[in-house]
Amino acid sequence: MLAKRIIPCLDVKDGRVVKGVNFVNLRDAGDPVELAALYDSEGADELVFLDISASVEGRATMVEVVRQTAGEIAIPFTVGGGISTPEDMKRILRAGADKIGINTAAVNNPQLILEGARHFGSQCIVVAMDAKYNEAWGEWEVYTHGGRTPTGIRALTWAKEAERLGAGEILLTSMDADGTKDGFDLKLTAAVCDLLSIPVIASGGAGRIDHFYDVFTAGKADAGLAATIFHYKEIAIHDLKADLKQRGVEIR
């Protein structure tokens, strides 16, 4: 049986980690490579880098970050942010990333999922989606551009379509739960997991160890992703994994 995965997410801008990094034992807390190595040693099962650089130079810097990270860590990692063509994917994969995350670009051009899967294999293609509950519909809507643009697309429909086109995994962020620290959106996560046969990474809302237990049981997720609570050491990965293991969750 596969172990449930714990995945810290690092936001990187122009080659530097941004947003809430509070590690006293790092020489340079803004260095993504050093932080990645630390998370590897603390027992993270996988890492996600989200490149939020806006410039061409920033993106070029990310390739170098990927290259260095691949040489330093012994766990798989995904890179997302600003990837919109198979050439972008190739550049990042060749630099040593294991998977590519695509979000807005996939909504704008769903064929990108198909092309990516054909060229590099489904296991490399992670479709990231930001979903928010739409009261009028009574279900969730997909947002793009970092959660700024509603698309009119139903999240469940899009998740199924992404799977059909060859996505290997869904990174599902609940915009309603994100930042609340009140727990993952279990309803949304379970709805997507029930619908798909590819793995689902739940994201948004983690504040306590219990929340991970809930998302792996009631939420049926294959992996749980968080940023701030790990960066600020509110939850140590080692403690989290020990607790889950003790409660009978399959953990590495």
Added chain:
Amino acid sequence: MTVAIVDYGMGNLHSVSKAVERLGYTSLVTADAGEILAADSVILPGVGAFGDAMEHLRASGMDVVVKAVAEAGQPLLGICLGMQLLFSSSEEHGEHKGLDLLPGSVVRFAPRDGYKVPHMGWNKLGFLQPASPLLTGLEEGHVYFVHSYHVLAGSDSDLLAVTDYGHPVTAVVGRNHVYGMQFHPEKSGELGIKLLGNFLRLRREQA
């Protein structure tokens, strides 16, 4: 000590190469027959489809070189698809002949409830032959798998470790100095690095 990583145009070799270097060895990503045959040990990586990989191996002449490595008694390790290539045949997108250094075939995971394909993620190794030089001194733990096809070994004595995915799945194989790992040791945390370290400690067999 030099470790040759066979470069035949399939997959990303950077992570394997760096892992080898972190263990204190010189890694050489190469398609040069002389360099490969002179190395202390040889790694055959691989990501992608079996048929494509065999074509690339043949086109680059690396199929002959890898077989020569096995004959010369140099320690050889196939990783992921590289392990599958060591076997007789595969049914991935048609019937393909492999390098046939080990008997057995590569088949697709049969669909089963609760077991997604590809088999992707961390799964626990069960050691069948804990005294094997590859496993000695190590404890059973999780390693990182990504594959849709798996090996049915023709000989039980070649099976060193398995993992459970609804049924026992071939995870580590070995016969004489020819070894294979279905998972990615370079992506498998501390245990993966130790497994790789055990392989790199093997020495060429004296003829």
